[in-house]
Amino acid sequence: MDIPLSALFGGIMIGAASIGLLATLGRIAGISGITWGALAEPDRDWRILFIVGLISGGALAHTLFRIPIPAVPDGPVWLIVVAGLFVGIGTRMGSGCTSGHGVCGIGRRSIRSIVATATFMLAGVVTVFIVRHILGAVA
Amino acid sequence: MRDWPGLLSGLLFGMGLAVSGMTDTAKVQGFLDLTGEWDPDLMFVMGGALLVTLIATPLVLRQRPFFAAAFNLPNSQSIDRRLLVGGALFGTGWGLWGYCPGPAITALAYGSFSTVLFCAAMLIGMWLADKLKVNVSQLDP
Numbered sequence: 486m487d488i489p490l491s492a493l494f495g496g497i498m499i500g501a502a503s504i505g506l507l508a509t510l511g512r513i514a515g516i517s518g519i520t521w522g523a524l525a526e527p528d529r530d531w532r533i534l535f536i537v538g539l540i541s542g543g544a545l546a547h548t549l550f551r552i553p554i555p556a557v558p559d560g561p562v563w564l565i566v567v568a569g570l571f572v573g574i575g576t577r578m579g580s581g582c583t584s585g586h587g588v589c590g591i592g593r594r595s596i597r598s599i600v601a602t603a604t605f606m607l608a609g610v611v612t613v614f615i616v617r618h619i620l621g622a623v624a
Numbered sequence: 625m626r627d628w629p630g631l632l633s634g635l636l637f638g639m640g641l642a643v644s645g646m647t648d649t650a651k652v653q654g655f656l657d658l659t660g661e662w663d664p665d666l667m668f669v670m671g672g673a674l675l676v677t678l679i680a681t682p683l684v685l686r687q688r689p690f691f692a693a694a695f696n697l698p699n700s701q702s703i704d705r706r707l708l709v710g711g712a713l714f715g716t717g718w719g720l721w722g723y724c725p726g727p728a729i730t731a732l733a734y735g736s737f738s739t740v741l742f743c744a745a746m747l748i749g750m751w752l753a754d755k756l757k758v759n760v761s762q763l764d765p
Contacts, residue, residue, distance in 0.1 A: 569728075
């Protein structure tokens with residue numbers, strides 16, 4: 486099997502960004518937490534800057550490395566709203582997402598984060614299975 | 625002005641998400657489609673990120689952070705219903721549309737209204753989760 490280098494290097498950049506934040510501000514690079522905190526927590530400035538960086542960083546990478554912009558998914562409005570609500574409620578309730586639990590939490594060997602990551606990965610796999618192979622077969 | 629490392633970290637994080645393919649929802653759903661034509665590429669995103677954090681986190685935690693008095697780390701270790709239900713809900717939403725929070729925010733730069741709508745619903749969901757938590761805890765004797 487070929488190792489997909491863009492995936493590997495992209496992952497290393499994500500890991501380095503997380504370590505950078507931990508080493509400088511002493512914070513976990515958990516994006517659901519940072520996003521919520523940028524709106525609702527007292528210590529907002531670094532979080533707002535992180536979000537600004539996130540949006541500009543993606544745009545910069547596409548320009549700099551000439552990566553084509555991926556297609557944005559297409560679907561009914563209710564599906565977008567339901568999916569967004571589930572991601573919002575779930576990450577807040579479970580105290581983290583792919584970055585906070587999956588990259589930073591496992592990185593500091595937190596059992597809680599390993600369990601959380603296994604749970605949302607499994608739920609994602611089950612959801613895609615139902616949508617593509619059960620509902621998709623019916624439609 | 626000690627907050628600028630937040631900007632740099634966000635910048636590198638966003639670049640990593642775009643380079644790795646995490647903002648490509650077709651790729652994300654292909655990765656989650658274990659029983660279909662499985663696309664294993666995104667495993668290497670997590671692999672690459674964990675390679676760095678697993679090695680570097682213990683080293684970083686030995687000293688103080690450069691621009692803060694102390695580390696600000698979550699200290700909960702409990703594996704409770706909130707963690708599991710929250711994880712299950714998040715994973716379901718992730719599978720349905722293909723964005724987890726980081727890629728969703730990064731993809732705002734692609735200028736599609738559907739992504740703005742997704743992010744708005746996500747924020748409302750976060751607000752709802754906090755609201756529900758408060759209400760549930762008020763029910764406790």
